[in-house]
Amino acid sequence: MKKVALYIHIPFCKQKCLYCDFPSLAGKEDCMVDYAAALAKEIYSIKNKKIKTIFIGGGTPTYLSLAGWKIIKKSIDTLNICDDLEFTVEGNPGTFTKEILNFLKEMGVNRLSIGLQAWQDSLLKELGRIHTIEDFKQSFEMARELGFDNINVDLMFGLPSQTINQWTETLDNITKLNPEHLSCYSLIVEEGTEFYKRFEKGTLNLPDEEIDRTMYAKTIEVLRKKGYIQYEISNFSKRNKKCRHNLVYWELDEYIGCGAASHSYSDGFRYRNEENIEKYIEKMNNDNTAIVEKMKNSFKDNMEEFMFMGLRKTKGVNKSEFKKRFDKNMDDVYYDVINKYTSTGFMIESPDNIFLTYEGIEVSNVIMAEFLL
Structure with missing residues (x-):
């Protein structure tokens, strides 16, 4: 299960x-x-x-x-x-x-x-x-x-x-x-x-x-x-x-959201519930569901989210986990951006992970945006 x-x-x-x-x-x-x-x-x-x-x-x-x-x-x-x-x-x-x-x-x-x-x-x-x-x-x-x-x-x-x-x-x-x-x-x-x-x-x-x-x-x-x-x-x-x-x-793992305005990510889909409280109550009572939007995350979406969410962690993103999820080496997809930020001291690449330095964290929003494909 x-x-x-x-x-x-x-x-x-x-x-x-x-x-x-x-x-x-x-x-x-x-x-x-x-x-x-x-x-x-x-x-x-x-x-x-x-x-x-x-x-x-x-x-x-x-x-x-x-x-x-x-x-x-x-x-x-x-x-x-x-x-x-x-x-x-x-x-x-x-x-x-x-x-x-x-x-x-x-x-x-x-x-x-x-x-x-x-x-x-x-x-x-x-x-x-x-x-x-x-x-x-x-x-x-x-x-x-x-x-x-x-x-x-x-x-x-x-x-x-x-x-x-x-x-x-x-x-x-x-x-x-x-x-x-x-x-x-x-x-x-x-x-x-x-x-x-x-x-x-x-x-x-x-x-x-x-x-x-x-x-x-x-x-x-x-x-x-x-x-x-x-x-x-x-x-x-x-x-x-x-x-x-x-x-x-x-870590882009699966979660279910219950309640007004909640979001879910399950089986590769993103779901969003009705935000208005009264409408949420009405939908649950009449339809047994309050989902108002359902969207399939693409392969590219998953890869981008795995990177920019993972870079929020101080230990960063694990290369072997990336390979396991996407059947690609991280460097094959992101070599240029990783090289750009490791060479300028904003990111460190170890044998297992890539992660932001303190200086990288200070400009993390800029760096993470570059992991969008």
């Missing part, structure tokens, strides 16, 4: 953050139970697959009502899961309760991902976050007390008005709590967000590129000293605590 990862989308939020372009909505609490029932229907439909990781993301999954969670749990209980299942749920401070956390524990969740973003209340307010630093500390401690021993914390740098000292303070304080995993992303101002409107008006006070680069360098330096291993451009973990679910995406 084929092993796959499962992503489950919970689109509800207490309040939409000003930088967020994810498919999430505030003010839709009255849809929660109907949505959970439609979602459960989709989860029940998963057959002949063994689930190796589950990631419930959002939105803010911990904002979902307990009644909604109970419906979803029943469907998850029917899945054929691996013994070493990694089961992650995302949540934001201000939405954690003992009741919800105990329920997640009972459900088999063994990894939490907590959105903090910054250690300063002034920056959290500027981001449109619903919580304070104190809320985060209480949520983190509550999770530890209830036995969660694998916790990721999401952080962001390059924020409006953020200084290098504030970012260093964030890293210093979060590492004192010793989470097993940290995801550290540079802010990207996405179209359609409140931040984008301010950016267009010229009222978004972003740090310049040099400060952003310094913050990234500081991230690597501080986290290395604190015992974290960088295994992907933006992700750092303690030993044996990498996020196995995210590695599925970076």
